[in-house]
Amino acid sequence: MKTIIYSTTGDSSVLQLADRETPTPGGGEVRVRLSVSGVNPTDWKSRRGGRGELPFAEVTPNLDGAGVVDAVGPDVIDFAVGDRVWVYLAADQRPYGTAAEFTVQPVSRVVKLPDGASFDVAASLGVPAITAHRALTVSEDGPSRLSPGALADTIVLVAGGAGAVGHAAIQLARWAGATVITTVSSDEKATLARSAGAHHVVNYRDSDAVDQIRAIAPDGVDLVVEVAVVPNIGLDLAVLRTRGTLAIYANNGGSELTVDIGPLMAQNVRVQFILVYTVGQDALDAATDDITAALRDDALPVGVASGLPLTRFGLADTAGAHDAVENDTVGKVLIDIDIDID
DSSP, X not given: OEEEEBSSXXXXXXXXXXXXXXXXXXXXXXXXXXXXXXXXXXXXXXXXTTTOSOSSSSBXXXXXXXXXXXXXXXXXXXXXXXXXXXXOSTTTTSSBOSSBSEEEEEGGGEEEOOTTOOHHHHHTOHHHHHHHHHHHTOOTTSOSSOXXXXXXXXXXXXXXXXXXXXXXXXXXXXXXXXEEEEEESSHHHHHHHHHHTOSEEEETTSTTXXXXXXXXOTTOEEEEEESBHHHHHHHHHHHEEEEEEEXXXXXXXXXXXXXXXHHHHHTTOEEEEOOGGGSOHHHHHHHHHHHHHHHHTTOOOOBGGGTBOEEEEEGGGHHXXXXXXXTTOSSEEEEESOTTOO
16 A cells, blocks of 8 residues: 655654555454545644654554545454544554555544545544534533534634634534634634634734623633633633633643633633543543534535635645645645545
């Protein structure tokens, strides 16, 4: 099979197209013939060495993807050859990521794709959608699962609504019945956030951004889904209601945060940090179940008309795909592997 590999960390030049023997699934594993691979910031950060030394002599990058099961290992009963699926966390402590023609994964990291859901949608899920689900389900007064109506009477503020996680958070929150406010930095990104389903869009650079949000939510927002807490902490605390939740899934804009404990304590604010690699299998299973339900309702479309532009590369140019994500390309970066898979 053709696969992208790297055996040392570094910039995108360490990525090489290679021919390798197609792996065979073992017990509890399936092999997926991949159609599309999705690229996340973690993929290039891991390649650069952000997660330490490589756990294997040779690694195929990329956590997310979609395709068709073409072989099943012993004792696998929930999947069959021909099943359309999406894959998540493929390269997390495993050598076989999704930048390849085939990947072998444990069944816990493979999810059946409902009829009608495209491989582009499926490859755009994984880390962004699971992160968004977790952020929307950690409030003390909120639901632990998402479904239509689960977030009724809830006001959610999504910071960075034009990003992949922000896009998924808008869509999932809207599907679950929330009123969704999002903050962006430009008119272009505001258009994307509205296309994703945000009810209200505020430019966080406006001097009256807090007043704009408070006009929508006079009693404060119930939940903030935060991508850049260091620069945004002042706005977040100014708009959160008592017993509100600040769910932080990234450290864009800075890695060290200093806060005045008094206001947080006075308002009984819950601060929840989120990293999909350590949330535990129960949380992952809950997320994939609810995401599948949202897919059946066609609630997670992608593409510019749905607020998430797609930028595409071929497998041989995986380095270019990684560079695009590292350089903050707006929307989702996908790698086409086998476009003829039905």
